[in-house]
Amino acid sequence: MDASGLLVDLDGTLYVGGGAISGAVEAVERLKDSGISLRFVTNTTRKPRREVHEGLVRLGFGIEEREIITPARTAVSLIGSRSCRPLVDESLLEDLIDVRMSEDWPEVVLVGDLGEGFSYGRLNAAFRCLMDGAELIALQKNRFWRRSDGLALDAGPFVAALEYASGKAATVVGKPEESFFRAALAELGLEPGKVAMVGDDAESDVAGARKMGIKGIQVKTGKYRSGDESNADLAVDSFADLAEALQSKS
Amino acid sequence: MDASGLLVDLDGTLYVGGGAISGAVEAVERLKDSGISLRFVTNTTRKPRREVHEGLVRLGFGIEEREIITPARTAVSLIGSRSCRPLVDESLLEDLIDVRMSEDWPEVVLVGDLGEGFSYGRLNAAFRCLMDGAELIALQKNRFWRRSDGLALDAGPFVAALEYASGKAATVVGKPEESFFRAALAELGLEPGKVAMVGDDAESDVAGARKMGIKGIQVKTGKYRSGDESNADLAVDSFADLAEALQSKS
Numbered sequence: 001m002d003a004s005g006l007l008v009d010l011d012g013t014l015y016v017g018g019g020a021i022s023g024a025v026e027a028v029e030r031l032k033d034s035g036i037s038l039r040f041v042t043n044t045t046r047k048p049r050r051e052v053h054e055g056l057v058r059l060g061f062g063i064e065e066r067e068i069i070t071p072a073r074t075a076v077s078l079i080g081s082r083s084c085r086p087l088v089d090e091s092l093l094e095d096l097i098d099v100r101m102s103e104d105w106p107e108v109v110l111v112g113d114l115g116e117g118f119s120y121g122r123l124n125a126a127f128r129c130l131m132d133g134a135e136l137i138a139l140q141k142n143r144f145w146r147r148s149d150g151l152a153l154d155a156g157p158f159v160a161a162l163e164y165a166s167g168k169a170a171t172v173v174g175k176p177e178e179s180f181f182r183a184a185l186a187e188l189g190l191e192p193g194k195v196a197m198v199g200d201d202a203e204s205d206v207a208g209a210r211k212m213g214i215k216g217i218q219v220k221t222g223k224y225r226s227g228d229e230s231n232a233d234l235a236v237d238s239f240a241d242l243a244e245a246l247q248s249k250s
Numbered sequence: 251m252d253a254s255g256l257l258v259d260l261d262g263t264l265y266v267g268g269g270a271i272s273g274a275v276e277a278v279e280r281l282k283d284s285g286i287s288l289r290f291v292t293n294t295t296r297k298p299r300r301e302v303h304e305g306l307v308r309l310g311f312g313i314e315e316r317e318i319i320t321p322a323r324t325a326v327s328l329i330g331s332r333s334c335r336p337l338v339d340e341s342l343l344e345d346l347i348d349v350r351m352s353e354d355w356p357e358v359v360l361v362g363d364l365g366e367g368f369s370y371g372r373l374n375a376a377f378r379c380l381m382d383g384a385e386l387i388a389l390q391k392n393r394f395w396r397r398s399d400g401l402a403l404d405a406g407p408f409v410a411a412l413e414y415a416s417g418k419a420a421t422v423v424g425k426p427e428e429s430f431f432r433a434a435l436a437e438l439g440l441e442p443g444k445v446a447m448v449g450d451d452a453e454s455d456v457a458g459a460r461k462m463g464i465k466g467i468q469v470k471t472g473k474y475r476s477g478d479e480s481n482a483d484l485a486v487d488s489f490a491d492l493a494e495a496l497q498s499k500s
Contacts (some may be wrong), residue, residue, distance in 0.1 A: 151378055
């Protein structure tokens with residue numbers, strides 16, 4: 001496969017649980033050495049970009065913070081000067097420092113992944129703001145992710161709950177939204193046809209990228225389930241095999 | 251309006267918060283005296299039918315328990331001999347006494363209204379059962395209800411969350427499902443054209459009934475919001491005005 005640029009998912013692709021995928025650190029290095037431009041495109045909404053970066057460095061990855069594209073950082077320009085009620089992990093607020101916050105009469109309700117923090121009370125308060133006229137913006141709409149103890153609900157189901165309750169469709173920021181991939185392509189400075197996206201999520205990563213004309217590569221780690229690779233341009237057992245797969249054909 | 255039978259919603263129509271709608275007790279009496287057959291059709295899934303009945307009697311309503319049709323009682327035959335994991339208010343279990351329960355490998359996940367009990371952990375456990383093959387049955391899919399302190403999320407948003415997460419469509423029992431109205435018509439022994447449904451919910455009560463050929467009457471109490479009456483056959487300020495509205499034209 002011929003690719004000058006590569007968009008790389010993080011959780012489930014470079015690491016699972018607390019550990020790096022075996023061989024992934026070296027694979028990132030080899031890919032960079034071979035002249036391929038990399039950007040790391042994550043839907044993670046439970047940590048600020050700084051922490052995402054620190055985590056990758058701790059695992060040994062040679063990645064710079066500016067190479068990481070997150071929904072929260074991308075959402076700031078979408079929200080603009082409007083007031084916002086955040087339904088996001090508290091740690092994420094540092095990425096939203098330029099956003100004007102308002103609990104009572106927000107113009108925007110911003111939803112990220114709260115995990116166990118998705119209580120009835122918080123959802124109901126957000127719902128009332130939507131009924132009072134606020135717009136619903138979702139940092140991502142992933143269905144679930146693979147936690148160390150099994151599958152776990154992501155932000156998507158709670159976004160769907162608020163959409164159903166309010167009758168309003170959310171504006172979604174993260175993968176697989178076109179605007180998010182477009183922002184990543186702009187940073188690479190490449191046309192879609194010269195870029196591949198690699199990830200463990202058959203919908204958000206692979207199908208989302210392919211809809212944009214970006215090649216989709218499925219890894220069989222993370223939330224991968226048998227058969228997920230059926231719509232990918234390429235499937236590899238893990239990210240560690242990717243450098244070889246790309247180089248053998250380029 | 252000519253109606254031999256009347257289906258009556260409870261919460262928001264006969265009472266709001268803890269109190270009966272002014273004049274509603276007498277209106278039920280007048281309607282019964284005038285020879286109209288009544289059935290009380292509720293999507294309430296936080297109380298067993300016995301308690302629903304006790305509450306109505308306490309408020310002074312001359313209603314028998316057998317006249318009340320609830321989703322839980324209707325769900326029992328739908329579940330049949332299959333094992334079931336309930337995501338319902340504990341008090342509702344007496345209506346499900348004939349259902350075989352199983353926490354770990356259920357064939358059915360049954361969702362009612364849990365209110366504050368809808369925690370991430372309970373939703374995630376149910377989600378995992380669905381991913382392991384269980385069918386999703388929802389006692390109702392109401393969007394919200396009007397609590398004394400304001401609008402409150404009903405079971406519907408959480409059903410929508412589980413549907414989105416699992417990729418499975420729920421089988422819904424309560425209003426506005428055809429099967430639920432059909433069960434009510436069967437109890438009345440009347441054709442749809444001879445029956446009217448009165449309620450505060452423009453979707454579940456009024457639109458649901460009209461889709462079946464039952465006349466839809468909107469009351470302007472409970473969760474009513476301005477404009478909701480636009481698709482009703484008749485609108486009245488409250489249930490107290492209904493006896494007169496029906497009798498003046500019959």
